[in-house]
Amino acid sequence: MQYVMLTLMLAAAAVLVYVSITDIxxxxxPNRVMFPALLTALLVALARPERWSLLLGGLVAGVLLVLPTLIYGLEKAGGGDVKLGLFIGLVLGWPAILPALGLAFVSATLFAAGGMLLRRLSWRSVIAFGPFLSLGGLLVGALLVLEQL
Known part of the structure; x- marks a missing residue:
C-alpha cells in the first residue's frame, strides 16, 4: 500500500512542478493540465478507503481559495489557483491540506515582503501564487510519504 501512495504522490508532484513553472x-x-489532473485526483480519491478525508480536503481548499477570487476578482486572484488548490486538497486530504495552505500563504508573504524590502515589488504588485501552493503541497505530501515508509 505504501508504494501506491508513493506513486500517487510522485504523479501529483509532476503536475505541481509543471504548473509552477508554467505559472511563473x-x-x-493551464486548464489542459489541471482538468485531467483534477479528474484523475477525484477518481483516485473516490476509490481510496479514506475518500471522505480526501474529498473534504479538496472542498476546504477550493472554498478557501475561491474567496480571494470573489473578493478581488480574477485579475488579482486567479481561477487557476482555485483549481490547483482543489487538486492539492484531493491528493492530501483533510487535515493535511491545512498545513499545505498555511505553508503556501506564509511563503508567499515572505517572498512578497522580501521583494518589497529589496524594492523589486510594491503593494500593487501581483505575484504568481501557484508555485507557493505547489511548495506547500509538495512539502506536506513528502512528509505524508515519509510517514508511510
Missing amino acids: RERCI
Missing part, C-alpha cells in the same frame, strides 16, 4: 513563465495555470 506565463502567469497562467
